[in-house]
Amino acid sequence: MAARRVVTEVPAWKRALQRWAYYKSYFPSLGLMRDDCVYETPDVKEAIKRLPPDIYDSRQFRISRAMYLSNRKEILPREEWTQMEQDVRYLTPYIKEVERERLEREEWDKK
Numbered sequence: 001m002a003a004r005r006v007v008t009e010v011p012a013w014k015r016a017l018q019r020w021a022y023y024k025s026y027f028p029s030l031g032l033m034r035d036d037c038v039y040e041t042p043d044v045k046e047a048i049k050r051l052p053p054d055i056y057d058s059r060q061f062r063i064s065r066a067m068y069l070s071n072r073k074e075i076l077p078r079e080e081w082t083q084m085e086q087d088v089r090y091l092t093p094y095i096k097e098v099e100r101e102r103l104e105r106e107e108w109d110k111k
Helices: 002-008 012-024 042-049 053-071 092-110
Strands: none
Touching: 042 092
C-alpha cells in the first residue's frame, strides 16, 4: 500500500519544475489558459463549436483581452495572472470526443 502511494505522488522537484515552466511561459501573464493556446486543427475547430455558450464566451474574452494586451506590449498585474491550480483543460474532452467520432467515421467509410 505504501509503495502504491509513492508511485502516484509527484516528486517535489518535478512539481517545482512544472510550476517554474508554467509561469515562465507567456500565456499566464496575459490571463490565458493552456487550452486557449491550442493549435486550431479541424478537430479543434469542431470542438470549439461544441463548447457550452458560457465557456465559449469566457474563452473569447480571454483571447481578445490577450490580443489587446499583446498589442499594447503590456501584461496583467501579477494577481490577475492565470494560476496553475485554476488552469483546467476545458477543451481537451471535446477534442478527444471529436477525434473519436472522426476515427469512427473513417472506419465506417472503409467498409
